[in-house]
Amino acid sequence: MQLKAAIDEFILYIxxxxxxxxxxxxxxxxxxxxFLEFLTNHQCSTDLNEITKTLVRRFIRYELSTRHQQARSVNRKISSLKSFTKFCLEEKYLQHDFMTGIETPKTDAKLPVYMTVKDLQQLFHSLEQDRSRLAQRNELMFKLLVTTGMRRSELVSLTWEQLDFTNETVKIYGKGKKERLLPLHPQVMHSNGL
Structure with missing residues (x-):
């Protein structure tokens, strides 16, 4: 089977x-x-059963040295390839796992940087003083992020139907489409926009 066809099947599956x-x-x-583009551009076979660990290692080296990709980005590509080969083996598209023994490059462990309470107070004060056209929206967005701990993507996809002002809660659809109910903080409930 050709890599492109297997990719299409895998994408439909997930x-x-x-x-x-x-x-x-x-x-x-x-x-x-x-990965497919890399193989094509380097005149390598795109037949699934002709892809080797050596080709994958060349791809990783190319990403790190030629394209100057960060180790985190390359690690994500390796993870994608591992999931893909697992699927191909289960579906019998692939005879051998060309990702066996491929390890991810080491990354620097970055600790998250948090805002202090004083920083948050300054941010909220600044947002409350803003009189621009989108001021109320911006204030509510930041207050929701800070008080609920929701992800940026969850905030961006938030709809009015997810807000329950009677019970002072917000229903969030998180990773893996998992649902969770979060309380709306008084800071949010008493903002000018609600």
């Missing part, structure tokens, strides 16, 4: 059967298409 989020599906597709 989108339809696994019900992965649109963002996750897009990321997998991007990573796998990038």
């Amino acid at each position: 989108e339809i059967e696994k019900n992965y989020s649109t963002h996750t599906v897009t990321s997998y597709e991007y990573d796998l298409q990038h």
Whole structure:
């Protein structure tokens, strides 16, 4: 089987059967298409059973040295390829796992940087004083992020139907389309916009 056809099957599988989020599906597709482009541009076979560990290692080296990709980005591509080969083995598209023994490059462990209470107070004060056209929206967005701990993507996809002002809660659809109910903080409930 050709790599392109197998990628198409895998993308359909994670989108339809696994019900992965649109963002996750897009990321997998991007990573796998990038690998396919690498093979094509370097005149390598795109037959699944002719792909070797050596080709994968060349791809990793190319990403790190020629394209100057960060180790985190390359690690994501490796993870995508591992999931892809697992699927191909289960579906009997592939006879050998060309990802066996491929390790991810080491990354620097970055600790998250948090805002102090004083920084948050300054931010909220600044947002409350803003009189621009989108001021109320911006204030509510930041207050929701800070008080609920929701992800940026969850905030961006938030709809009015998810807000329950009677019970002072917000229903969030997170990673893997998992649902969770979060309380709306008084800071949010008493903002000018609600």
